[in-house]
Amino acid sequence: xxxxxxxxxxxxxxxxxxxxxxxxxxxxxxxxxxxxxxxxxxxxxxxxxxxxxxxxxxxxxxxxxxxxxxxxxxxxxxxxxxxxxxxxxxxxxxxxxxxxxxxxxxxxxxxxxxxxxxxxxxxxxxxxxxxxxxxxxxxxxxxxxxxxxxxxxxxxxxxxxxxxxxxxxxxxxxxxxxxxxxxxxxxxxxxxxxxxxxxxxxxxxxxxxxxxxxxxxxxxxxxxxxxxxxxxxxxxxxxxxxxxxxxx
Amino acid sequence: xxxxxxxxxxxxxxxxxxxxxxxxxxxxxxxxxxxxxxxxxxxxxxxxxxxxxxxxxxxxxxxxxxxxxxxxxxxxxxxxxxxxxxxxxxxxxxxxxxxxxxxxxxxxxxxxxxxxxxxxxxxxxxxxxxxxxxxxxxxxxxxxxxxxxxxxxxxxxxxxxxxxxxxxxxxxxxxxxxxxxxxxxxxxxxxxxxxxxxxxxxxx
Numbered sequence: 508x509x510x511x512x513x514x515x516x517x518x519x520x521x522x523x524x525x526x527x528x529x530x531x532x533x534x535x536x537x538x539x540x541x542x543x544x545x546x547x548x549x550x551x552x553x554x555x556x557x558x559x560x561x562x563x564x565x566x567x568x569x570x571x572x573x574x575x576x577x578x579x580x581x582x583x584x585x586x587x588x589x590x591x592x593x594x595x596x597x598x599x600x601x602x603x604x605x606x607x608x609x610x611x612x613x614x615x616x617x618x619x620x621x622x623x624x625x626x627x628x629x630x631x632x633x634x635x636x637x638x639x640x641x642x643x644x645x646x647x648x649x650x651x652x653x654x655x656x657x658x659x660x661x662x663x664x665x666x667x668x669x670x671x672x673x674x675x676x677x678x679x680x681x682x683x684x685x686x687x688x689x690x691x692x693x694x695x696x697x698x699x700x701x702x703x704x705x706x707x708x709x710x711x712x713x714x715x716x717x718x719x720x721x722x723x724x725x726x727x728x729x730x731x732x733x734x735x736x737x738x739x740x741x742x743x744x745x746x747x748x749x750x751x752x753x754x755x
Numbered sequence: 756x757x758x759x760x761x762x763x764x765x766x767x768x769x770x771x772x773x774x775x776x777x778x779x780x781x782x783x784x785x786x787x788x789x790x791x792x793x794x795x796x797x798x799x800x801x802x803x804x805x806x807x808x809x810x811x812x813x814x815x816x817x818x819x820x821x822x823x824x825x826x827x828x829x830x831x832x833x834x835x836x837x838x839x840x841x842x843x844x845x846x847x848x849x850x851x852x853x854x855x856x857x858x859x860x861x862x863x864x865x866x867x868x869x870x871x872x873x874x875x876x877x878x879x880x881x882x883x884x885x886x887x888x889x890x891x892x893x894x895x896x897x898x899x900x901x902x903x904x905x906x907x908x909x910x911x912x913x914x915x916x917x918x919x920x921x922x923x924x925x926x927x928x929x930x931x932x933x934x935x936x937x938x939x940x941x942x943x944x945x946x947x948x949x950x951x952x953x954x955x956x957x958x959x
């Protein structure tokens with residue numbers, strides 16, 4: 508049986524693992540926090556703004572992870588060209604995450620899939636719940652409204668050759684209130700490729716709900732406290748006890 | 756021991772060489788014919804499309820050199836994911852492509868006929884069909900990391916070493932003479948994957 512996946516998402520600013528707590532940046536975290544043996548997959552995202560750091564620092568992060576973690580590694584943040592794909596793959600990434608460029612130029616998904624295979628192309632979708640109850644897709648770190656409906660865009664990404672969809676609720680991000688499982692379910696039920704859900708995890712039960720209510724194939728956590736020391740193992744034991752088939 | 760990782764422009768070379776280094780070997784990534792011919796062990800990695808893989812091997816002039824190493828010198832070779840698929844006679848990924856033809860097999864789409872999602876991504880258990888040096892100390896139901904939409908269908912059933920179930924039973928690992936292939940990624944399968952790689956490097 509294919510296991511349900513638990514994925515750690517790490518964000519980097521100019522090569523430094525970066526989190527905010529109560530909106531105050533905190534740079535104390537080191538990679539030693541990550542229990543690289545229990546996690547199923549690692550996502551590293553570069554959130555360095557243009558002109559505010561060197562891309563090389565992120566490449567160093569990617570190659571450090573690739574050398575030391577023997578699990579799949581997905582990398583993204585600011586990926587705009589086939590050359591960006593090649594560079595990240597050369598530094599040891601297995602999958603590449605794209606977002607804003609796919610929205611600007613949807614044919615980018617197909618170009619990448621044709622060259623590297625669909626399994627290499629993860630389309631990240633950031634969605635916000637509108638007052639109407641519909642979900643709209645936002646680009647540029649959630650700053651720019653696109654006018655696109657989330658289900659329409661997820662279907663288009665799949666049709667263009669995406670291998671997986673990484674879905675983030677902007678509203679829930681960092682709130683610890685749990686995933687937006689209505690959003691997760693409508694996207695997951697509309698497409699046939701795996702859906703990785705993200706945004707809002709505060710407790711282990713939220714992972715369970717992501718699978719059961721959100722119909723996700725993988726649950727992601729960006730909360731730094733969720734991958735210290737034995738946390739991943741505890742989370743997986745909790746999932747297993749709740750009837751979710753995971754790799755323990 | 757010289758461990759050559761064949762670099763044909765597709766795939767996760769860094770992760771494969773990282774895993775091999777972790778095991779205490781000094782791998783080198785190469786598309787140099789002399790280096791490939793003089794290697795003691797070969798690894799053919801690969802992520803991507805079958806057609807591109809064969810095209811790159813052709814344009815680097817590596818087909819003849821690989822045939823010589825593998826079929827004449829009998830250098831042990833491990834194909835990983837696309838690398839294992841390239842060892843088949845033919846693939847039906849985006850058309851019809853001729854492979855290296857070392858294994859009497861074809862590469863077909865995972866057509867599970869159910870509502871299972873394709874690509875097959877994640878950790879899945881394998882079932883050992885027979886004993887094999889590659890799986891020394893590894894039991895049935897151990898989990899390996901898979902990420903693929905196509906799989907190898909072996910005509911020579913005796914070559915099948917392990918299977919995996921995802922809608923259908925498909926070949927997860929095969930072995931014929933000095934030729935080994937895994938559909939899963941040992942270099943991405945944590946300690947059990949490292950064990951398999953170590954078996955290939957020390958026992959095969």
